[in-house]
Amino acid sequence: MSQERLGNLLVPSMTRAAISNIETAKQRVLAHVLVDIARVLSVGVTDLIDTPRVPSASNETEELRDRLAAAELGPNAVKNLEQSIKRFERQNRPEIKGPQR
Numbered sequence: 001m002s003q004e005r006l007g008n009l010l011v012p013s014m015t016r017a018a019i020s021n022i023e024t025a026k027q028r029v030l031a032h033v034l035v036d037i038a039r040v041l042s043v044g045v046t047d048l049i050d051t052p053r054v055p056s057a058s059n060e061t062e063e064l065r066d067r068l069a070a071a072e073l074g075p076n077a078v079k080n081l082e083q084s085i086k087r088f089e090r091q092n093r094p095e096i097k098g099p100q101r
């Protein structure tokens with residue numbers, strides 16, 4: 001579907017340039033417009049949102065633990081590193097934040 005056709009099917013309609021700007025993240029899109037775009041395209045709203053993949057801290061921790069075991073470090077070194085990793089994970093846990101002011 002062309003940008004122009006998509007824009008014409010929205011209520012209220014949008015210009016081809018506005019659709020292009022939304023696609024390239026040069027223009028913010030209001031929630032109700034996003035819902036309308038999803039309706040016109042017959043997809044879910046979540047299909048239109050690019051959500052970054054957040055690596056799993058637990059998988060990374062397991063991988064690091066396996067590497068440390070393979071390196072044959074002493075038990076105290078492994079324990080200290082695991083504690084450091086857990087502390088880092090707690091401090092850097094992704095959280096949902098409110099609007100920036």
